Amino acid sequence: MNAAFRTLACLLLGTAVANAEPPATRVVILDNENLIEGEVTRLATGYQIRRAVGGDMTLPTSRVKAVVADRKEAFAFVCERANLRDADERLRLARWCSTNGLPTEALSEARIAAKMRPGFGAAERYAQSLEMTAKTAPVVDPAVVQAKTETPAGDKVTDVPVIDYNSESFPLFASRVNSVLVNACANCHARDDIKGFRLTRTSGRPGVTKNMMSALQQVNAAEPTQSPILVKALMPHGSATEAPFKTRNHPAFQTLETWARFARAADGTLEPERPLPTTEPRKLPDLPPPPPGNVFGQDSKTVPPKPTKTVADDPFDPAIFNGTVRPRK
Numbered sequence: 551m552n553a554a555f556r557t558l559a560c561l562l563l564g565t566a567v568a569n570a571e572p573p574a575t576r577v578v579i580l581d582n583e584n585l586i587e588g589e590v591t592r593l594a595t596g597y598q599i600r601r602a603v604g605g606d607m608t609l610p611t612s613r614v615k616a617v618v619a620d621r622k623e624a625f626a627f628v629c630e631r632a633n634l635r636d637a638d639e640r641l642r643l644a645r646w647c648s649t650n651g652l653p654t655e656a657l658s659e660a661r662i663a664a665k666m667r668p669g670f671g672a673a674e675r676y677a678q679s680l681e682m683t684a685k686t687a688p689v690v691d692p693a694v695v696q697a698k699t700e701t702p703a704g705d706k707v708t709d710v711p712v713i714d715y716n717s718e719s720f721p722l723f724a725s726r727v728n729s730v731l732v733n734a735c736a737n738c739h740a741r742d743d744i745k746g747f748r749l750t751r752t753s754g755r756p757g758v759t760k761n762m763m764s765a766l767q768q769v770n771a772a773e774p775t776q777s778p779i780l781v782k783a784l785m786p787h788g789s790a791t792e793a794p795f796k797t798r799n800h801p802a803f804q805t806l807e808t809w810a811r812f813a814r815a816a817d818g819t820l821e822p823e824r825p826l827p828t829t830e831p832r833k834l835p836d837l838p839p840p841p842p843g844n845v846f847g848q849d850s851k852t853v854p855p856k857p858t859k860t861v862a863d864d865p866f867d868p869a870i871f872n873g874t875v876r877p878r879k
Contacts, residue, residue, distance in 0.1 A: 580609075582717045586599055588600050596611050597611070597617070605756070622652070638663075641659070643655075643659045644658075653684065664677050713767065718819060719821070722805075723762050724758050726809075728758050735747075738789065747765075771815075774810045
């Protein structure tokens with residue numbers, strides 16, 4: 551009898567689990583107002599986000615400003631933080647909406663910005679661009695079910711520990727530093743057998759984020775200029791016979807060093823000034839001194855006279871003979 555009850559209980563539990571709806575997809579708003587979409591789980595130290603593309607990730611509580619149901623609620627949250635009486639803020643909201651898949655809201659904000667400030671050329675041009683995009687966009691019939699495109703094959707973005715970083719450093723990493731690391735280091739550090747400093751060639755924000763988290767582990771927050779990512783860049787390491795960069799004055803290394811100097815600084819720290827080249831200017835060889843009397847720019851009046859050649863006395867000189875002979879009386 552007890553076995554029958556246990557079997558029935560297991561069947562009922564299995565049926566309940568099978569009929570349970572999967573966790574709803576939520577939208578996470580970061581401190582820099584970027585959005586991450588996925589299944590969100592609240593943890594003691596932060597949030598775990600399970601994404602369909604890009605792998606799972608964990609964020610500390612300090613990076614998350616809000617968790618909302620969809621992108622429209624995220625837009626409402628961002629609007630509360632913005633100064634809606636400023637035309638520049640309205641234009642910024644329009645660009646934010648366009649980036650995050652809200653074209654209708656983007657066009658509305660761009661038009662409002664253009665009306666708030668007559669002659670606001672940037673807002674007017676952006677509104678016209680959005681209007682042209684809306685006219686050329688294909689009309690989707692709601693009765694037609696669109697086929698889902700398959701995600702192209704590529705390097706899998708594995709989960710990496712999330713490290714607090716300066717949000718001001720992300721644009722520099724995404725625009726320049728990621729390309730430097732991929733071009734100079736990915737031949738070795740993108741291999742499957744590399745475990746310490748692992749890079750990926752995956753494009754898009756997931757790949758950039760993964761590479762940045764890997765690079766942040768190689769940055770010394772106390773002494774940024776002594777970070778392993780900078781020290782190893784100037785010396786052969788691993789199986790490589792040459793250093794990625796032969797000199798600190800290489801433009802790519804200077805970009806990497808600039809990012810490392812403020813990547814793990816306090817949030818809001820601005821980008822430091824780029825280091826100046828330390829190589830001394832090349833010196834020309836010393837020219838030999840000009841010969842006497844042949845100086846460039848010297849006229850005939852200032853040329854020193856040529857030295858006279860002294861001639862030894864001639865014992866047969868007539869003048870000497872005439873001077874010694876006594877004249878006739």
